Amino acid sequence: MTKDRLMAYTFVALAILAVVTAVIWWPITQNGWSLGLTLLINCAIAVLTSVVLDALLAVVMKEKGPINTLSASVFGMIVALSYSLGMPAMAMTEVLPLVAPEAFAYVAIISSVGLIIFKKLQGLLGRKYVNPAAAAKLIVFLPLLHTVLIPSDHISYIPTLAAPLNYDGLTSFASYVQSCFANPSLLMEGSINLPPSPSDVFWTLLVNKYHGWPGGASSIAVIIIGLCLFIVARRYIKWRITLSYLVATAVMSLIMTGVYGGDAVLRLAFHLFLGSSIFLAFFMATDPATTPLTHRGQLIFGVGLAVLTVLIQLIFGVGLAVLTVLIQTYMNFLGGSILALVIMNLASPMLDKIGLPQPTETKVEKKLPKAKTFEAVKAYPCMRCGVCITACSQNLSPILIKEAYDRNNIEAVKALRADLCNGCGNCTFVCPARIDVRNSILRAKGALRAVKS
Ligand code: SF4
Ligand code: SF4
Incomplete structure (x- = not known):
């Protein structure tokens, strides 16, 4: 496996997901634009902006090595697929840029900020401390915070999660889910049941949502495409994060049902299959x-x-009724999970030491x-996949030894037991970035020996 191949597989998976959503959303027109077309244009804008900026900056910064075209393309697709689109039927007036043409400008800005800064x-x-797509979206939308203080969007009602979730009546949580995520054209025509049945809500959450993160519009598509990618690149994708996230989200939603009552399965389906939750679990949290x-770790x-995502949604669901609506509008637009992801990213250097x-x-x-066969391939900077750690025949942590040696930290090289390296070369063999890790470790071992003598 090489980094290029890994990025190519990921790009294909994201492109298939974009096409699936574009097909589902194609008949929906908002602001005179087909929602499916808006998504495809967003993908093109984000990918082009990222690739061109990446190539330009590589020249300006005099970077050595190959240009990261595939990595920039994957980044662009993630920006486009995590950019909320589609006005829910319950929105009175658009305030946040949920549809074309404003969405095009915001996607270009997020791609640029993410690429340049993050x-x-x-x-x-x-090393990268925060997910570039998530951090850029948070920063770019911060100036829009004021719009939620004078909201004309979503003013009908947003139910709190700090209450029983159920199916009874037009103001029930299930009716909210349908008003927000079901086909807006059919809702306007009155051909969608309100209040809905459990199967109506499940169909919306699992198969096709018409508002929110395009990458998570069809949860079932995310699960199938994501699992295929995980199987193809199983050694290199951090699938344990997705698994533990989904299990912990399920446990958290059961705990919340225990605390607040209501329908346990409705809450479980909402937390698991919200577009931001399912797309983030498979394609962003595994960066x-x-x-x-x-x-x-x-x-x-x-x-x-998972715990932070559910708590953020919960915290914003408690308190003054007015504040609840304002903040939930804003956080749901961003996806509370994005804030949780950035917080957990910042905790990663600490978690690197565990296990x-x-x-x-x-x-x-x-x-x-x-x-x-061994082929002549391009070498990239370390992508922190951790596979060299799994492959080391002396149970060393080659990437950490290499980083310590590069920083000239001989004490850390010693503590990480570089002296035990037998030169087997497993670490270099598995490295997708094609770094000669073995060589670095042997040099670190030599430096350690020189210090001792
Ligand atoms: S070369 Fe050294 S560090 Fe690399 S896998 Fe073999 S023993 Fe581990
Ligand atoms: S050095 Fe190790 S962590 Fe870095 S890319 Fe290579 S295998 Fe992955």
Whole structure:
């Protein structure tokens, strides 16, 4: 596996998801624009902006190595697929830029901010601390905070999550879900049942939502496409984060049902299949650069992300009724999970220390991926996939040793037991960025020996 191939697989998965949503949304027209067409234009704008800026900055910053075209394209697709589109039927007047043509400008701005500040400049710090697409969206929409203080959008009602969720009546949570996410044309015609039945709500949440993150419009499509990607690139994708996130979200929603009462399955389906939740679980929370290296760290990351996401939604659901509506409008637009993701990203350097394998003096046979031949391939900066740690035959943490050695921190090199390296080369063999990790570790070992003598 190479980084290019991993990025190519991810790009294809995201492109299929974009096409699925565009087809579902195509007949819906808002502001004179087909919603499906708006999404495809957004994808084109975000990908082009990211690729062109990335290439330009690589020249300006005199970067060595190949240009990250595929990585920039994946970033652009994530920006477009996590940009909320579509006005729910209950919105009275549009305030937030949910439809074309304003959406085009905002997608271009988020792509530019994300690429320049959170991909390139953040990369100069030696590692990326926050997910570029999530952080850029938070920053770009901060100036729009004032619009929720004088809202003309979503003024009909937004039910709080800090209450029983049920199906009874036009003001029930189930009716809210349908008013917000069901086909707006059919809602206007009155051909959608209100209050809805459980199967109506499940169909909306699981199969097609017409408002919110386009990447999560069809939860079932995200699950199928995401699982295919995970199977193809299983060693390199941090699927443990997705798994622990989904399990912890389910547990949190059951706890909330225990506290507030109401229909447990309705709450479970809402938390799991909200577009921002399901898309983030499969395609944003697994970003290798901003998530923990170790398996245990990844499990904790997923659980923390789920707990924070549900708590953020809950915190904004408690308090003054007016404040509830205002803040929920804003947070639902951003997706509370984005804030939770950035917080957990910042905790990743700490989680990297949890669950590191214990170095051993006895060589351990590791199962390595099959490879036909060694090809001449391009080397990229480390993408922090953590696979060299899993593959090391002495249970060392090669990437951490390399980072310590690059910083000239011989004490850390010693503590990480670089002296045990046997030069087997497993770490270099599995590295998708094609870094000669073994060589770095052997040099670190040599430096350690020189200090001792
Ligand atoms: S060469 Fe790499 S994988 Fe092999 S023992 Fe050294 S650090 Fe571990
Ligand atoms: S050095 Fe290790 S963590 Fe970095 S890309 Fe290579 S295998 Fe992944």
